[in-house]
Amino acid sequence: MTKQESLLLMAKRVGDTVRKMAGDGKSLYTPFMAAASNAVSQRIASVDFVLDLRDARIPLSSECELLRRLSSSSSSRRIVVLNKVDLASRSNVKEWTRYFERESFPTFGVNSHNKDNIQEFLGFLQSQVRALKKAEPERHTITMMLVGIPNVGKSALANSLHHIGRISAAEKGNLKHAVVSPIPGETKGICSLKVASHPSIYILDTPGILPPQLIDVEVCAKLALTGALRDNLAGEKALAQYFLSVLNFNHEYQKWEKLSTFELPNSGNNDNVLPRIGSFENKTSTPEIITDHTQDSVVLSVRRSLFEAVTSFRGNLREEEELLRLIKAEFDVLKKAFKLPTGPEEDIEHKVAVKLLNLFRTGRLGHYILDSIPVNIKDV
Ligand SMILES: Nc1nc2c(ncn2[C@@H]2O[C@H](COP(=O)(O)OP(=O)(O)OP(=O)(O)O)[C@@H](O)[C@H]2O)c(=O)[nH]1
Ligand SMILES: [Mg+2]
Numbered sequence: 001m002t003k004q005e006s007l008l009l010m011a012k013r014v015g016d017t018v019r020k021m022a023g024d025g026k027s028l029y030t031p032f033m034a035a036a037s038n039a040v041s042q043r044i045a046s047v048d049f050v051l052d053l054r055d056a057r058i059p060l061s062s063e064c065e066l067l068r069r070l071s072s073s074s075s076s077r078r079i080v081v082l083n084k085v086d087l088a089s090r091s092n093v094k095e096w097t098r099y100f101e102r103e104s105f106p107t108f109g110v111n112s113h114n115k116d117n118i119q120e121f122l123g124f125l126q127s128q129v130r131a132l133k134k135a136e137p138e139r140h141t142i143t144m145m146l147v148g149i150p151n152v153g154k155s156a157l158a159n160s161l162h163h164i165g166r167i168s169a170a171e172k173g174n175l176k177h178a179v180v181s182p183i184p185g186e187t188k189g190i191c192s193l194k195v196a197s198h199p200s201i202y203i204l205d206t207p208g209i210l211p212p213q214l215i216d217v218e219v220c221a222k223l224a225l226t227g228a229l230r231d232n233l234a235g236e237k238a239l240a241q242y243f244l245s246v247l248n249f250n251h252e253y254q255k256w257e258k259l260s261t262f263e264l265p266n267s268g269n270n271d272n273v274l275p276r277i278g279s280f281e282n283k284t285s286t287p288e289i290i291t292d293h294t295q296d297s298v299v300l301s302v303r304r305s306l307f308e309a310v311t312s313f314r315g316n317l318r319e320e321e322e323l324l325r326l327i328k329a330e331f332d333v334l335k336k337a338f339k340l341p342t343g344p345e346e347d348i349e350h351k352v353a354v355k356l357l358n359l360f361r362t363g364r365l366g367h368y369i370l371d372s373i374p375v376n377i378k379d380v
Contacts, residue, residue, distance in 0.1 A: 001318045003249050008218060009320055010245040014234045015217025018224050021233045025214030028229065032188065036207035037066050039190055040147055044070050047204065048132060048139075049125075050078045053148035053157065056088035056109060059096045060371045061222040065211035067147050076145075079106045079128065081121075083153040086111040089367040099373050112156040118164045122195065125161075129201060141200045143192075150184035150208025151228045158193050158205035165195035178205045182361075184228055222370050227361055240353035243360050244306075244327045248317055252366030253310055256303040260311075298338060299364050302356075305333040306365075 001009070022028045044050060055062040059082055071078060080100045085093050093109045100107040106128060110121045129142050146154040155178035163175055176193055179186050187207045195201050208228070214220050224234045225242055234242075247253055309330045315322035334352045342348070359365045 001320070003318070006318055006320070006323055007245060007249060010242050010323070011218045011221035013221075014224055014238050014242045015220035017235065017238060018220040018229060018233045019214055019217060022214065022229075025210065025212065025220075028210050028214065029212045033185075033207070033209060034212075037209050040066065040145070040206055040209065041070060043145060043190065043204065044076060044147075047076050047143045047145040049128065049142070049144040050076045051081050051144055051146045051157075051203075052078050052105070053081045053083055053146055053152050053154055055149075055152050055226050055228070056082040056085045056093055056096070057226050057368055058222045058370050059100075060374070061219045062149050062152055062226070062228065064148050064209055066209050077106075077128070077132070079108065079125075081157070082107065082109040083112055083157060085109040085117075086114070087361070087363045087367060088369050092369045095373060096369070110157065112153045112160050115160075115164060118157075118160045122161055122165055125201065126196060129196075129199060133199065139199060141202070143202050143204060145204040145206060147206055148208060149210060149223065149228050150186075151182070151226075152208065154178075154208065155187050155205050156180045158191075158203050161195040161203055162193035165201070182227065184208060184230060225357075225360075225370070231357070236353035236357060237349055240331075240356045241324075241327050243356065243365075244330050245323060246368060246370065247306065247365065248310055248323065248326060250366070250368060252368065253303070253307050255366070256307040259300055259304040260307050296364075299359060301337040302334065302359060303365070305337040306330060309333050 019025065050067065052064065052067055067078075082088075082093060082096060082100075097107045097109055106124075108121055108124050111117045125144065132142065133139055146158055148154050158178050159176075159180060166175060176191070178191055178193065185208060187205060189207065191205045193203050193205065195203050210223075210228075214223075220229070221234070221242060223229050224231070225239055225246075231239060309326065313326045313329065315325060317323050317326065331349060331352055334356060335348055338352060338355050340348050340351055356365075360368075
């Protein structure tokens with residue numbers, strides 16, 4: 001199997017379970033989500049811009065299907081916003097930005113929790129508004145609607161733009177707060193927040209919208225891993241196994257080499273990683289301490305354990321059984337790294353999985369983009 005085929009296999013295990021649990025997605029598309037879809041569909045014709053919010057880790061899989069359907073009939077300008085760039089590999093975000101620009105969408109990568117970033121993004125939005133005002137000078141109020149799948153960060157972005165945009169305004173002290181939560185499906189209605197004056201710019205925060213049917217199992221798996229779907233659909237253990245398969249085929253863990261006394265083989269290809277030292281024991285030197293904000297002993301221990309587990313593995317990762325054997329070994333070393341007390345195997349594995357997912361989703365286990373840029377036949 002190729003690397004892509006191995007990852008697809010792991011994604012399918014998760015995606016199939018999600019689809020089964022969610023009845024092909026039907027139970028995710030609640031009456032409340034149907035109402036939100038109607039509300040967005042009705043509003044779209046009257047807004048000036050649609051901010052098509054994507055998760056930078058899955059720029060294609062996080063596309064809101066409703067928006068794709070509405071775009072052909074709507075005249076509003078669509079801007080692609082890649083949110084959570086702090087969790088995605090930076091150089092790849094640039095490539096994705098160029099990809100969407102080639103598709104004729106103005107595009108911006110943003111971390112909704114970073115003030116400077118939001119300030120820049122607000123400047124970018126104002127430049128788009130100036131271009132619109134040139135064509136239609138009588139416009140004094142501009143509306144932008146944020147649309148996206150659940151948990152992509154719409155409310156966090158709306159809040160940040162509102163707070164930064166109104167910081168020096170008379171309304172200071174009178175700021176609104178859209179509800180932000182790691183649980184998908186938190187926003188229940190459309191809410192308007194002012195982000196600028198002269199001209200007035202309003203952002204509409206909307207509820208997250210999924211398609212009535214989740215068809216593609218790989219997309220399901222990616223949505224589940226990044227937190228757009230509730231974890232109990234796939235189960236935390238299956239999600240953590242999927243994440244570990246992504247990690248095993250990625251280069252991110254190689255950055256943790258300095259935490260270990262292990263050495264990486266010289267080969268630049270990590271599809272078939274072999275160890276130079278075949279045992280986890282026998283440490284002779286103290287690991288070098290990384291001086292970043294992740295300097296947390298558990299995180300360092302997790303990174304070191306994963307690095308050592310992958311580099312000491314002698315099997316062929318392209319064979320399903322071997323990949324699963326490595327993942328099992330990783331779970332075993334993670335139990336120690338997370339300092340979990342002994343207990344029933346199932347409970348401990350569940351705890352490992354929950355903790356591992358939390359570290360992945362807060363960016364402490366590297367930066368990943370799970371989608372690949374489509375190859376345009378014309379570019380080949
Ligand atoms: N690391 C990181 N986390 C973010 C970012 N933006 C939002 N989040 C987190 O993502 C989670 C979801 O954010 P929300 O703003 O509630 O997402 P939403 O799209 O409004 O979700 P729904 O209302 O459920 O559709 C929260 O835990 C946020 O703190 C970002 O740029 N980077
Ligand atoms: Mg929200």
